[in-house]
Structures are given as C-alpha cells and as structure tokens.
Amino acid sequence: MDKQEVSFFWFRRDLRLEDNVGLFQALKSKYPVIPLFIFDDSILESLPKNDARVGFIHQSLSKINQQLQELGSSLLVKKGKTIDVWKSLLEEFDVKEVFFNKDYEPYAIQRDTVICEILEANNTITYSFKDQVIFEEKEITKADGLPYTVYTPFKNKWLEKYKAMAPVPEYDATGMFSNFNKNSFTVPTLEQIGFEESPIKVKPHNLKFISNYQDIRDFPAMDKTSYLSPHLRFGTVSVRKLVNWAFHKNDVFLSELIWREFFMQILFSFPKVVTQNFKSAYDGIQWRNDEEDFKRWCSGTTGYPMVDAGMRQLNETGYMHNRVRMVVASFLCKHLLIQWQWGEAYFAQKLLDYELSANVGNWQWVAGTGCDAAPYFRVFNPEIQQKKFDEKGIYIRKWIPEFDLGYGKPMVEHAMARDRAIATYKVGILK
Structure with a gap:
C-alpha cells in the first residue's frame, strides 16, 4: 500500500497556531500538513515526574489539539528519542517536507543538524525559520x-x-488552516508519557x-x-x-x-558560557563551595529574610520576583562564595520560565564573570534591599510566616562576607 504523501510541521518552542512563522510557511505546502510534537526522552529523563513545565507543555498541546479538532484535524504527539521518532515517521509516511522554527541552544542546534541529515538522506526537504x-x-x-x-x-x-x-x-495563517491533514490522532495523557500533575502551575500572562x-x-x-x-x-x-x-x-x-x-x-x-565563565580572567577565583551553606541557601534558611523569602517562593511556586533573583544570586556568589554554576543549575531545576541563555547570562552578570557584568566589587546588601523594596515586610511575611516570631540569626555577617568576597576576587582574577 502506498504511503501517504505529507508535510510535517514540527512544534518545539512555539506552542501556538497564531502568528507562527514555520507553521504559516508549512501551510503553504502542496501536501497536507501533519502537526507534530515530540516529547524528547533526552530531555525528559533528567526531570522529576511531576515537573510543572512538562505539565504546562502538555496543557498547551491539548489546547492546540482542541483547536485542530475543530478544523477536522489533530496533533500527532510522540515520545522517545527524537532520532528514533523521525525514523519511525519516515517508515510510516512519505514525508516530502518538514518545517520547523529555529532553536539557538547548543543541544537543539546539534539535534536539528542530525535530524536534517536523516531527513535529507530520505529526500525530504527541510525548512527552518526565525520565530522566537x-x-x-x-x-x-x-x-x-x-x-x-x-x-x-x-x-x-x-x-x-x-x-x-x-x-x-505578523503571520496570520487562519486562511490556510484547511491545509492541515485530516486525521484523528489521540494526544496521550500526561500519565501515558510517564509524568503526573504538579501542584505548581504556570500563571496566565497579564499585561x-x-x-x-x-x-x-x-x-x-x-x-x-x-x-x-x-x-x-x-x-x-x-x-x-x-x-x-x-x-x-x-x-x-x-x-x-x-x-x-x-x-x-x-x-x-559563545556557547562555552553554558558551563564556563565568559571572562576567562575569573577562572582563578577560589570558591568555597560549601555544601552545607548551599543547602541552607536552597531551602531558604540563611537568616536573611529577603533571600529566604525568594528561595521559598521559588521552591513553592516555580517563580521568583526579578529583583529578588538578583539579591539571592548575589548572596550565593558573593556572601557564600559558591560559584554561579551551582545556583544556575538549581534555578534550572525549579524555574517555570527557565531559559538557558537568560539563566546563564544573569547568573554570570551577578557573579561578575559574564559579558557586560556587574563589577565584582558590587555586593548587594540583603538588608538594604529589603528596606528599599519591601520596607513593610509584606513580601517577606507572605513566604516566611514565622518572621515575626524572632527570625533566625544570619548565617554570615554582611560586612565580613563582603570584604571576603572582594579580597577573594582580587586575588583570583587572572592578570
């Protein structure tokens, strides 16, 4: 039996039908378009089973599928190693074209290069577009x-x-929605892809x-x-x-x-910034990297209310206010002399809005090791930050209910920690 001739649009970091460049271009294809999303095992295997971001992706896919069903189509959702999924699709369909929007992270670039080689070896034409x-x-x-x-x-x-x-x-494809392949794929449940609902939810955006x-x-x-x-x-x-x-x-x-x-x-x-200092002159800094200190920072029990409130907000909700992010990051790098990679990795686990480029960029900015970074001698005073931005302690009391009962003693004294950080940086920066 002859295989169906189709084009694919591959959803990745573009989970919407509205103003989607790659999708707009795909729907101009002379072949019916199958919309596809792949839950990539290479990414999923390192995540907890109740990861809220996976839940949000699944929720967004379900919304897209509902929109497609109204058009007589549906979303094809697969799970596995991306390379294996594409090889399977090439066996099932006569894939003429594949459209997708570009992703600029190192893993994504490597993945897309490999997939495009496999597709083109199959005489499948690939098209990629700027969208995000x-x-x-x-x-x-x-x-x-x-x-x-x-x-x-x-x-x-x-x-x-x-x-x-x-x-x-902007790219309005609504007039071409009839070009979606007529099908009735079933989107697997969250449980079927090996995950479960998280108590943490992504909030609607509000402008x-x-x-x-x-x-x-x-x-x-x-x-x-x-x-x-x-x-x-x-x-x-x-x-x-x-x-x-x-x-x-x-x-x-x-x-x-x-x-x-x-x-x-x-x-x-500069893809090295994922794990290395943008400014290699900072490679000589001797970090303390005390594991017990790091645990106190992670759990929000440093004794500094602004730092602790921020970390508790993060742990409970997956969010942290941007001003507070700077305070807690500076505290880790400067007060505790724990290298930024530790904090970056913890934020990567917890943040609903985790974005590799911004997370690495902002952590290196605070640590002083990145491009256009804060100078190393800039050390946020958490108590002054609290007085300036939460003078009445409303934010702090929301996340630290025991605050008024006589809050714990700071784990490190600010003036000493500031002097220690500046001295350590001075000695460690390579001339």
Whole structure:
C-alpha cells in the first residue's frame, strides 16, 4: 500500500497556531500538513515526574489539539528519542517536507543538524525559520561583523533596526488552516508519557500593569509583573505581537525583551558560557563551595529574610520576583562564595520560565564573570534591599510566616562576607 504523501510541521518552542512563522510557511505546502510534537526522552529523563513545565507543555498541546479538532484535524504527539521518532515517521509516511522554527541552544542546534541529515538522506526537504526572536544569530552585529558583548550598544543597534521596519510583520495563517491533514490522532495523557500533575502551575500572562512598569517592577509585594516569561519560553505567545505592542507602551518593558535577545545572541556566539565563565580572567577565583551553606541557601534558611523569602517562593511556586533573583544570586556568589554554576543549575531545576541563555547570562552578570557584568566589587546588601523594596515586610511575611516570631540569626555577617568576597576576587582574577 502506498504511503501517504505529507508535510510535517514540527512544534518545539512555539506552542501556538497564531502568528507562527514555520507553521504559516508549512501551510503553504502542496501536501497536507501533519502537526507534530515530540516529547524528547533526552530531555525528559533528567526531570522529576511531576515537573510543572512538562505539565504546562502538555496543557498547551491539548489546547492546540482542541483547536485542530475543530478544523477536522489533530496533533500527532510522540515520545522517545527524537532520532528514533523521525525514523519511525519516515517508515510510516512519505514525508516530502518538514518545517520547523529555529532553536539557538547548543543541544537543539546539534539535534536539528542530525535530524536534517536523516531527513535529507530520505529526500525530504527541510525548512527552518526565525520565530522566537525579532533578530537572530548574526543580524545584530558591530560594524566589523563581530557580536556585541555589551548590552547598551546592542540595544541601540536593535532599536535602530527595529524602527526601520516597525511593526515587524505578523503571520496570520487562519486562511490556510484547511491545509492541515485530516486525521484523528489521540494526544496521550500526561500519565501515558510517564509524568503526573504538579501542584505548581504556570500563571496566565497579564499585561495590564505595563504602562507604569518602570515604577512598580522592583517591589515584589505588589505582584504586578507580567508573568510572561514562561509563555515566551514555550512560545504560547508571539514575540512579534508582544514587541509591536510594547514598542508603543513602555520603553523599560521593551528593554527587558531586548535583554532576552542579547543573552540569546551571546549563547549562540559563545556557547562555552553554558558551563564556563565568559571572562576567562575569573577562572582563578577560589570558591568555597560549601555544601552545607548551599543547602541552607536552597531551602531558604540563611537568616536573611529577603533571600529566604525568594528561595521559598521559588521552591513553592516555580517563580521568583526579578529583583529578588538578583539579591539571592548575589548572596550565593558573593556572601557564600559558591560559584554561579551551582545556583544556575538549581534555578534550572525549579524555574517555570527557565531559559538557558537568560539563566546563564544573569547568573554570570551577578557573579561578575559574564559579558557586560556587574563589577565584582558590587555586593548587594540583603538588608538594604529589603528596606528599599519591601520596607513593610509584606513580601517577606507572605513566604516566611514565622518572621515575626524572632527570625533566625544570619548565617554570615554582611560586612565580613563582603570584604571576603572582594579580597577573594582580587586575588583570583587572572592578570
């Protein structure tokens, strides 16, 4: 029996039908399009069985499938090693074309290179597209073609290029939805892929506070942030729609979106930053890396209320307010002299919005080892941060109910820890 001739659109970090570049292009194919998502065992095997991010992905896929069912189609969801899944699909279908949106992380680049080689050996044409950023790879560079390593000139060039084309085009594929393959695939349950519901949930994003974002963003008790980051991470929102909207609403909020692309460009251009210092001069620092100290930091029992509230919020919800992230990260690297890779790995386990480029970039920024980083002698004082941004202790009391009962003694004295950190960095920085 002849195999069905089809094209595939491969969902990855773009879990939406709306304004999806690769999907828009796929639906122009002369072959019926099967939408596909693969739960990659290479990623899943390191995750806890109640990982909230897997639950959010599954929820997003179920929403997409519901939309497709209304069109007489459905989503094909597979689980396994990506390479094995594609080999199986090539046996089952006559795959003429495969469309997908680019991913710029080292693992994804390696995976996509291998998959494209397998597909092209099968005479399957592959097409990849820019979707999760406004500008990718080498689109924003210095005059000599080298990548920027300082944010402000990157931002200026980014804005100059954006303004020349604003608004960036959006991709409405609704008129082509009839090109989806007519099928009735069944999306496996969360349990069928080996996972279970988590008590931690991704919140809906909320943009109603953006007009005065710069005035309220640093105060964690106000809880008036957008909660957009997990949605950007998994592509349940379109970055083009968001940037076109933010450009007219708030410059500071737009700057945060540009920081996201700056760190993505750094990761793409300098993949060593995943595990190594961007500034190799910092390789000589002698970290204490005390495991008991690290456990106290992880559990939110350092004796510094702002640090402990942040870590407890993270452990209970998968979120942490951005101002507090800087305070807790600085405390780990500077007060405890524990290298940033330990904190980065812990955040990677816990954060609902975990994004490799931003996580690595921000941790190295705080540690002083990254591009355009805070100077090594900048050491946040957690008590001053608390007085400035949670003066009445509302945020702290929310996450530390025992706070008013006489909170524990700080595990390390600030002035001593600051002096120790600066002295350690001075000695350790390679000349």
